[in-house]
Amino acid sequence: MYNIDNWKHIFKLDPAKELSDEIIGAVCESGTDAILVGGTDNITLDGVLHLLSAVRKYTVPVILEISNMESITPGFDYYFVPMVLNSKEKKWSMDIQHEAIMEYGNMINWQEVFAEGYCIMNEESKVFQWTDCKLPTQDEVIAYAQLAENLLHLPFFYLEYSGTYGDEQLVRRVSQSLNQTKLIYGGGITNKEQAEKMAEYADIIVVGNALYDNPKEALKTVQAVKK
Ligand SMILES: CC(C)=CCC/C(C)=C/CC/C(C)=C/CC/C(C)=C/CC/C(C)=C/CC/C(C)=C/CC/C(C)=C/COP(=O)(O)OP(=O)(O)O
Numbered sequence: 296m297y298n299i300d301n302w303k304h305i306f307k308l309d310p311a312k313e314l315s316d317e318i319i320g321a322v323c324e325s326g327t328d329a330i331l332v333g334g335t336d337n338i339t340l341d342g343v344l345h346l347l348s349a350v351r352k353y354t355v356p357v358i359l360e361i362s363n364m365e366s367i368t369p370g371f372d373y374y375f376v377p378m379v380l381n382s383k384e385k386k387w388s389m390d391i392q393h394e395a396i397m398e399y400g401n402m403i404n405w406q407e408v409f410a411e412g413y414c415i416m417n418e419e420s421k422v423f424q425w426t427d428c429k430l431p432t433q434d435e436v437i438a439y440a441q442l443a444e445n446l447l448h449l450p451f452f453y454l455e456y457s458g459t460y461g462d463e464q465l466v467r468r469v470s471q472s473l474n475q476t477k478l479i480y481g482g483g484i485t486n487k488e489q490a491e492k493m494a495e496y497a498d499i500i501v502v503g504n505a506l507y508d509n510p511k512e513a514l515k516t517v518q519a520v521k522k
């Protein structure tokens with residue numbers, strides 16, 4: 296339906312946080328390639344449906360990045376399924392996904408579903424703690440990327456620095472280690488210079504928190520990566 300291969304920029308909106316209709320409108324009409332709906336905690340079905348109805352007034356593609364079983368709902372263009380590769384517990388890389396397929400298996404349109412191999416790099420972030428992650432060395436990150444591409448054949452490898460700006464040279468190394476699997480970078484992008492830098496290496500950059508802190512600057516990240 297949409298050409299995901301050409302996407303470069305995504306805004307992540309959190310159903311547990313407030314944004315005015317005016318800012319939601321500006322985000323949806325910014326030229327971003329897609330809106331990703333997701334977050335770590337307090338993600339409820341009500342919150343997801345409320346945000347979905349606000350962004351559905353616009354033509355931009357909308358993706359649910361599934362955080363938990365309770366907030367899964369039809370109505371999105373795509374479903375991104377996180378698999379946390381550097382979690383110490385198999386629950387977050389395999390079991391919860393298995394459970395969801397047991398529950399929703401016959402309702403799933405697999406053409407709309409994309410797995411994301413997550414590697415979470417910010418020890419202070421909620422999602423790192425929530426999913427009981429272990430901080431990998433740089434070589435271990437490269438090995439996770441290779442595992443995602445060559446063993447699991449995942450469409451996306453997501454280098455996640457949630458809330459903090461990451462290591463540009465590591466993003467470069469990861470991008471060099473991937474061929475088919477697309478590299479998503481997210482974390483701490485607050486301005487167009489950072490967006491431009493990370494987009495040199497990552498196939499897709501994700502901007503989240505900055506929309507809530509300084510939407511005017513966050514909106515400028517779109518054109519920065521589309522030059
Ligand atoms: C009815 C219908 C449409 C059915 C189809 C449903 C469907 C498409 C099913 C697919 C099958 C499937 C395998 C589903 C998986 C379900 C599931 C419960 C997955 C959980 C994934 C997971 C590991 C969650 C825990 C970690 C997490 C929340 C990851 C998301 C990524 C994230 C939030 C990163 C950090 O974001 P950030 O914005 O930085 O967070 P905060 O701002 O909140 O700190």
Ligand SMILES: O=P(O)(O)OC[C@@H](O)CO
Nearest residue numbers: 457458481482483503504
């Ligand atoms: O909120 P920020 O730090 O921009 O991170 C974006 C995204 O990678 C979160 O999953």
Ligand SMILES: [Mg+2]
Nearest residue numbers: 309334503504
């Ligand atoms: Mg967030």
